[in-house]
Amino acid sequence: MATWKSPATSPVERAREEHKRRTGAEATHCASAPGTWVLIGENVDHFGGVTIMGLAGQRVAACVSPRNDDVISVHSEGPFAEPVVGETSLAELAAGEIEHPWLRRRAGLVQHLISRQVISRDATGLNITVVSDVPLGAGLGALYAADAAIALALAADNPEADEPPMRARLAEICSANVAANSTLPLLRARHTVALRGTAGQINVVDYADNSITQAPHPAKMGVRIFSVATSFGQPYGEQAERLAEWRNFIDEAVANFGVTSLRELPENVDRVVEWVEARRDAGDKDAPDPATARRWVQFCETETLRSLATAKALRSRRGNELLTLLNSPTEQHDIETPDSLVALALERGAAAARPAAAGSSQAVVAFVPVREAEEFAETFAKDFEITEVGQGEPARLED
Numbered sequence: 562m563a564t565w566k567s568p569a570t571s572p573v574e575r576a577r578e579e580h581k582r583r584t585g586a587e588a589t590h591c592a593s594a595p596g597t598w599v600l601i602g603e604n605v606d607h608f609g610g611v612t613i614m615g616l617a618g619q620r621v622a623a624c625v626s627p628r629n630d631d632v633i634s635v636h637s638e639g640p641f642a643e644p645v646v647g648e649t650s651l652a653e654l655a656a657g658e659i660e661h662p663w664l665r666r667r668a669g670l671v672q673h674l675i676s677r678q679v680i681s682r683d684a685t686g687l688n689i690t691v692v693s694d695v696p697l698g699a700g701l702g703a704l705y706a707a708d709a710a711i712a713l714a715l716a717a718d719n720p721e722a723d724e725p726p727m728r729a730r731l732a733e734i735c736s737a738n739v740a741a742n743s744t745l746p747l748l749r750a751r752h753t754v755a756l757r758g759t760a761g762q763i764n765v766v767d768y769a770d771n772s773i774t775q776a777p778h779p780a781k782m783g784v785r786i787f788s789v790a791t792s793f794g795q796p797y798g799e800q801a802e803r804l805a806e807w808r809n810f811i812d813e814a815v816a817n818f819g820v821t822s823l824r825e826l827p828e829n830v831d832r833v834v835e836w837v838e839a840r841r842d843a844g845d846k847d848a849p850d851p852a853t854a855r856r857w858v859q860f861c862e863t864e865t866l867r868s869l870a871t872a873k874a875l876r877s878r879r880g881n882e883l884l885t886l887l888n889s890p891t892e893q894h895d896i897e898t899p900d901s902l903v904a905l906a907l908e909r910g911a912a913a914a915r916p917a918a919a920g921s922s923q924a925v926v927a928f929v930p931v932r933e934a935e936e937f938a939e940t941f942a943k944d945f946e947i948t949e950v951g952q953g954e955p956a957r958l959e960d
Contacts, residue, residue: 564938565640565793565948567694572622573959580624580690583636588624588690590717590960594709595620595953596701597751598788598926600763600779601887602868603918604804604896607811608858609769609822610865612750613872615778615786616758617701618951621693622959623710628686635667639693639703641794641946651675651685654742662743666704669742670711673734679716687715696793699948700917700924704743704796705751708735709956713756717958728756728956729771745798746805746921760954765872769824776872778952782880784912785934786950789902790924793946800896800920807857807895810849814858823858824865830858853895860894867891884928887913896920902945910937926950 568575573593580588596617602610621639628634631650638644649664651672659665667689674680689711695703712731713722721727732752739747750766753773758764762775779786814833815823823829834855840848849857867886874883888907898916906914906927917924929937941947 564942565696565946567619572620572692572694576622576624576690576692579636579638579692580626580688583690584626584634584688586626588688589626590714590958591622591624592710592713592717592956592958593620593622594706594713594755594956595758596695596699596703596706596950597754597758598701598786598950599748599750599918600926601871601915602864603748603750604807604894604920605861605864605868606749606766606768607808607815608861608865609815609824610861611768611868611872612748612766613763613776613868613875614750614754614758614766615763615950616754616760616953616955617695618953619695619701619948620953621691621695621703621706621710623707623714624690625711625714626688627684628688631685633664633668633671633686634688635664635691636689637663637667637691637693637707639691640696641792642697662745663704665742666708666738667711669738670708670735671715673738673741674712674715677730677734679712679719679731679734684715696788696946696948698790698793698795698797698922698924699788699946700790700922700926701788701948701950702748702751702755704745705735705739705748706755708739709752709755713956713958717960722958725757729753732756744801745796746801748918748921754955756956758955761952763875765868769822776875777878779875779883779928780952782878782883783931784928785931787927787929787934787938787941787947788917788924788950789906789927789941789945789947790917790922791902791945793948797922803895804920810854810857811861823861830855830862833858856894860891864891884913887915887928891919894919899923899925906941909940 602612911927
């Protein structure tokens with residue numbers, strides 16, 4: 562194994578060439594979007610919490626062109642995985658006949674863009690070519706970057722495609738599609754940051770008001786950032802049902818208390834537990850165990866506080882405090898995380914390490930002092946997959 566690096570040729574150039582090779586015509590529009598990485602707070606969006614994310618240097622490119630029929634022809638390729646090539650249609654999507662998860666995700670995105678009136682209802686036949694430099698399984702949101710690039714390429718004729726309101730709308734559409742047409746866990750902040758983030762900064766997404774602000778990048782504090790995993794090449798979805806159960810419960814609690822988010826509910830932990838106990842006393846078999854409910858809400862509350870403290874440490878440039886926060890244990894939860902790999906990264910020289918996205922990735926993000934970074938990467942490359950997470954730029958049109 563070796564430290565994985567993006568090819569010298571940009572994914573945009575390779576996507577254009579592949580699109581022309583397989584369709585015989587130039588792409589109408591191309592766009593690219595960055596991978597994204599989580600600093601902290603990946604599972605608190607439904608709670609109204611704070612998710613802090615960065616833009617990765619690795620990118621995904623998408624090129625599109627119309628067809629004269631109703632076929633959606635897809636070609637997707639990237640590192641460590643076999644290309645996905647296939648044809649489908651919106652009719653097959655409506656009938657539930659698309660078996661391949663990536664084809665369903667691509668067709669679903671087209672349908673959502675049509676239904677939200679971002680693209681024409683006549684755009685039912687499309688050629689879509691995706692070339693990725695973001696490894697699947699690295700915890701860098703490869704599929705989310707592809708969503709963002711495809712959505713932006715398809716929306717390129719809209720004069721407001723580069724305006725913040727449209728970018729926010731595209732992010733929401735991408736996330737709605739994943740919720741409807743993917744069995745993988747959804748992390749909405751990835752779409753938000755890929756489409757609306759700021760280069761050279763860390764992006765702070767506050768779901769209490771859906772705002773996105775910035776803080777200084779950790780690289781300015783003398784560290785290099787790496788993604789480490791046992792293997793690259795496959796998305797991780799084994800805990801999708803557990804995460805969905807957790808998030809659905811939070812949504813039910815929000816609706817019950819008539820609040821915008823549980824974060825704004827005073828004494829939220831105790832009040833939610835009392836509500837669950839009342840449901841169980843009334844014979845509601847779908848109500849979770851009160852101890853589990855307490856654990857879920859307490860985790861969201863404390864993780865949000867850690868996210869806020871992390872943003873404060875970044876903005877005040879207190880590097881030691883930042884690393885302490887990243888290394889501090891989280892509240893008990895029911896999610897399986899790669900704790901042994903986190904421990905190994907710390908043992909081998911990382912100043913801080915944490916799961917790349919608890920519950921939706923088995924990779925680890927490691928923050929390594931600059932002087933130890935080369936040795937760290939060389940050591941891990943002997944028996945793990947590793948890639949450096951450089952600083953990236955938000956999604957952009959490449960026409």
